[in-house]
Amino acid sequence: MGNLNASVDLRRDGEIAIVTVDNPPVNALKHEVRAGLAEALRQSRDDVAIKGMVIACAGRTFFAGADITEFGKPPQPPGLSEVIAAIEAMPKPVVAALHGTALGGGFELALACHFRVAVAGARVGLPEFKLGLLPGAGGTQRLPRLVGPEKALRMIITGDPIEAREALADGVIDTIVDGDLTEGAIAFARRVVAEGRPLRRVRDRDDKLVAEGFADAAEALTRRLRGREAPAACVEAVRNAIVLPFDEGVKREGELFRKLVAGDQSKAQRHVFFAEREAARVPGIPDGTKPRPMATAAVIGAGTMGGGIAMCFANAGIPVTVVETGRDLLQRGLDRVGANYRATVARGGLGADEMERRMALINGATELDAVRSADVVIEAVFEEMDLKKRVFADLNRVAKAGSVLATNTSTLDVDEIARATARPQDVLGTHFFSPANVMRLLEVVRGAATAPDALATAVAVGRRLGKVPVTVGVCYGFVGNRMLARRSVQAERLLLEGALPQEVDAAVTDFGFPMGPFAMADMAGLDVGWRIRKGRGERDEIEDALCEAGHFGQKTGKGYFRYEAGSRTPLPDPEVERTILDASSRAGIARRAIPEGEIVERMIYPMINEGARILEEGIATRPSDVDVIWVYGYGWPVWRGGPMYYADQLGLAHIRDRLTLYAERSGDDSLRPATRISRLAAEGRGFAS
Numbered sequence: 001m002g003n004l005n006a007s008v009d010l011r012r013d014g015e016i017a018i019v020t021v022d023n024p025p026v027n028a029l030k031h032e033v034r035a036g037l038a039e040a041l042r043q044s045r046d047d048v049a050i051k052g053m054v055i056a057c058a059g060r061t062f063f064a065g066a067d068i069t070e071f072g073k074p075p076q077p078p079g080l081s082e083v084i085a086a087i088e089a090m091p092k093p094v095v096a097a098l099h100g101t102a103l104g105g106g107f108e109l110a111l112a113c114h115f116r117v118a119v120a121g122a123r124v125g126l127p128e129f130k131l132g133l134l135p136g137a138g139g140t141q142r143l144p145r146l147v148g149p150e151k152a153l154r155m156i157i158t159g160d161p162i163e164a165r166e167a168l169a170d171g172v173i174d175t176i177v178d179g180d181l182t183e184g185a186i187a188f189a190r191r192v193v194a195e196g197r198p199l200r201r202v203r204d205r206d207d208k209l210v211a212e213g214f215a216d217a218a219e220a221l222t223r224r225l226r227g228r229e230a231p232a233a234c235v236e237a238v239r240n241a242i243v244l245p246f247d248e249g250v251k252r253e254g255e256l257f258r259k260l261v262a263g264d265q266s267k268a269q270r271h272v273f274f275a276e277r278e279a280a281r282v283p284g285i286p287d288g289t290k291p292r293p294m295a296t297a298a299v300i301g302a303g304t305m306g307g308g309i310a311m312c313f314a315n316a317g318i319p320v321t322v323v324e325t326g327r328d329l330l331q332r333g334l335d336r337v338g339a340n341y342r343a344t345v346a347r348g349g350l351g352a353d354e355m356e357r358r359m360a361l362i363n364g365a366t367e368l369d370a371v372r373s374a375d376v377v378i379e380a381v382f383e384e385m386d387l388k389k390r391v392f393a394d395l396n397r398v399a400k401a402g403s404v405l406a407t408n409t410s411t412l413d414v415d416e417i418a419r420a421t422a423r424p425q426d427v428l429g430t431h432f433f434s435p436a437n438v439m440r441l442l443e444v445v446r447g448a449a450t451a452p453d454a455l456a457t458a459v460a461v462g463r464r465l466g467k468v469p470v471t472v473g474v475c476y477g478f479v480g481n482r483m484l485a486r487r488s489v490q491a492e493r494l495l496l497e498g499a500l501p502q503e504v505d506a507a508v509t510d511f512g513f514p515m516g517p518f519a520m521a522d523m524a525g526l527d528v529g530w531r532i533r534k535g536r537g538e539r540d541e542i543e544d545a546l547c548e549a550g551h552f553g554q555k556t557g558k559g560y561f562r563y564e565a566g567s568r569t570p571l572p573d574p575e576v577e578r579t580i581l582d583a584s585s586r587a588g589i590a591r592r593a594i595p596e597g598e599i600v601e602r603m604i605y606p607m608i609n610e611g612a613r614i615l616e617e618g619i620a621t622r623p624s625d626v627d628v629i630w631v632y633g634y635g636w637p638v639w640r641g642g643p644m645y646y647a648d649q650l651g652l653a654h655i656r657d658r659l660t661l662y663a664e665r666s667g668d669d670s671l672r673p674a675t676r677i678s679r680l681a682a683e684g685r686g687f688a689s
């Protein structure tokens with residue numbers, strides 16, 4: 001009894017043993033924790049005075065899984081599966097006391113206990129898939145025995161947890177405890193002992209293991225997951241729960257897990273897991289800097305972005321005022337928000353009451369004065385510098401002292417906008433991505449004068465809205481759009497030299513992006529870029545010719561592709577092909593067949609090159625920030641880790657040599673390797689090493 005080690009304490013309350021684990025911040029099941037649990041189980045098993053046991057965790061959550069930082073390192077016994085087998089073999093009832101997020105190996109451990117109790121609001125889930133893995137400690141065999149194979153597979157493939165009430169309804173937990181959890185769990189264990197209830201091992205249950213419908217559900221769940229290794233492993237493992245004896249299913253699960261954990265895809269996804277958390281650490285914000293209040297918000301402009309941004313605040317429970325130039329435009333914007341919410345309700349993604357509650361948090365106004373009491377103001381008007389400067393000069397006058405003034409500009413100079421106010425320390429960029437209520441990335445743009453607490457507020461607002469905030473510096477297009485511009489140049493070149501939009505998009509989607517550059521351009525609208533180029537006196541041979549012919553993209557039913565009425569499926573368009581061939585001949589280019597490998601390299605390497613320049617200039621703090629931006633903002637396949645991580649896997653010498661080849665072949669000096677790439681390649685290093 002007592003402290004078994006620094007993380008594990010064992011005590012008794014009468015005939016009940018209570019083991020409490022305290023390994024902040026999320027009670028990851030590191031070696032020391034497993035060793036302490038194994039010892040606690042041994043002592044409780046062998047102590048005849050002990051009739052039952054409770055496993056609980058201190059701090060904010062029950063075990064949130066295996067310790068991801070231990071992956072890839074030599075295994076240290078006891079393994080999690082050994083601890084789990086010891087729990088299941090206990091001749092006395094073991095009760096798991098769940099709070100916070102019982103995830104992965106933590107939930108699998110709870111599933112091995114004979115009983116599970118939880119507080120309301122606790123969540124349980126198996127998110128291993130988000131790390132390119134499958135549950136590796138019996139979860140694929142035990143969960144189907146409780147919720148059925150279909151639901152188990154859905155929980156495993158989505159990785160999304162379920163709440164305690166749903167878990168209770170599914171029989172995953174036995175009761176919800178009011179008041180103190182551990183006391184409640186002890187009382188529950190005491191009742192089980194007193195009533196002599198049989199020990200229920202999940203492994204012995206098979207009444208829910210029905211095969212019917214599983215194959216269709218598996219196909220539906222994995223249809224959009226091309227290129228990944230984990231989906232097939234998850235399907236095979238859960239199917240094994242139906243067709244194989246328990247121990248064989250567990251054995252096969254272990255084999256599948258060990259293969260995935262050693263694989264490139266999971267390593268890349270684990271990189272992204274930690275990179276996302278690293279991105280929240282912003283140099284220049286002193287420890288202990290408190291964010292400013294963010295209880296109320298305002299959004300200027302109710303267009304494509306303004307409406308989505310307002311939904312983000314309402315979804316987070318923050319009252320928000322949307323300001324437009326006139327009633328009609330305001331109503332149009334609010335109607336679009338309403339339609340968006342109703343579509344989500346219709347899909348079953350939101351309850352009607354919850355929709356009403358959120359919409360009630362969104363108020364409209366046509367006078368800027370309406371933002372005077374807002375803690376955070378986000379401007380999302382047309383992408384015109386003079387207009388934005390006028391809006392910020394007005395905000396300087398009406399917004400309350402200490403409020404954070406943010407612009408959603410996608411390209412413009414945030415410092416120039418800040419200089420339109422007398423309080424540049426309160427000004428920064430919050431670059432949301434379309435659709436703003438869906439895309440998780442938020443580029444937080446630090447201005448030259450932005451105060452640390454204003455920056456800390458923007459990062460905190462981002463996390464509160466469920467976004468992944470990444471702090472970047474001021475330059476044209478910040479990080480994501482600046483790198484994307486390099487890809488767009490090459491995409492246009494590839495069309496002139498011999499490729500067609502469908503070929504380029506196929507190569508990019510085969511690489512793992514959900515959408516190719518030309519379908520993406522059609523979705524955003526070709527006219528947005530066309531207006532910007534006209535404003536800057538620039539020309540894009542093919543895209544401008546298409547715009548002049550009314551090809552604005554999905555919004556006009558034709559862009560680089562044509563779209564059937566009511567459909568978003570891009571279809572090859574002979575008219576576009578003619579436009580491209582004309583442009584090639586006008587440019588005097590003899591078209592050639594371009595191999596897929598070259599298309600991929602010319603789509604990706606110039607972006608990596610620009611990423612290197614961005615790091616050289618300090619616009620991004622670290623290479624992993626660039627990876628997070630591309631994974632959460634531009635659909636970079638998470639199982640490839642992000643452009644900078646991907647470059648390190650290929651080797652910078654290879655990237656250098658291919659860029660040099662393309663620069664010499666095209667005469668385009670912007671393709672010449674960035675200094676940082678040449679230097680690191682010469683030193684045999686990577687961006688991250």
Ligand code: T1G
Nearest residue numbers: 026028064065066067068069103104105127135136137277
């Ligand atoms: N291992 C190691 N460190 C972890 C960790 C884990 N499982 N989970 C979180 N951390 C660190 C994280 O890096 C951060 O560190 C700090 O804890 C706070 O996290 C056999 C093999 C639990 C919902 O996938 O989803 O079990 O940055 O900022 O927003 O089948 O963390 O402060 O230095 O995210 O409140 C399965 C992963 C593992 C859950 C809390 N489990 N974690 O979110 O805090 S695989 C997971 C999360 C597995 C078995 C397999 C979230 C959270 P730092 P945070 P949060």
Ligand code: NAD
Nearest residue numbers: 301302303304305306323324325380381382383409410434
């Ligand atoms: P939009 O044209 O859809 O909406 C702009 C809205 O601003 C219009 O409804 C207009 O009436 C309103 N407006 C103009 N002047 C105003 C004023 N003085 N006061 C109040 N409202 C005013 O444009 P959008 O696509 O939502 O873009 C808005 C901003 O967000 C731009 O800076 C753009 O670069 C940026 N952005 C756009 C996207 C995107 O994909 N569309 C993505 C990220 C950032």
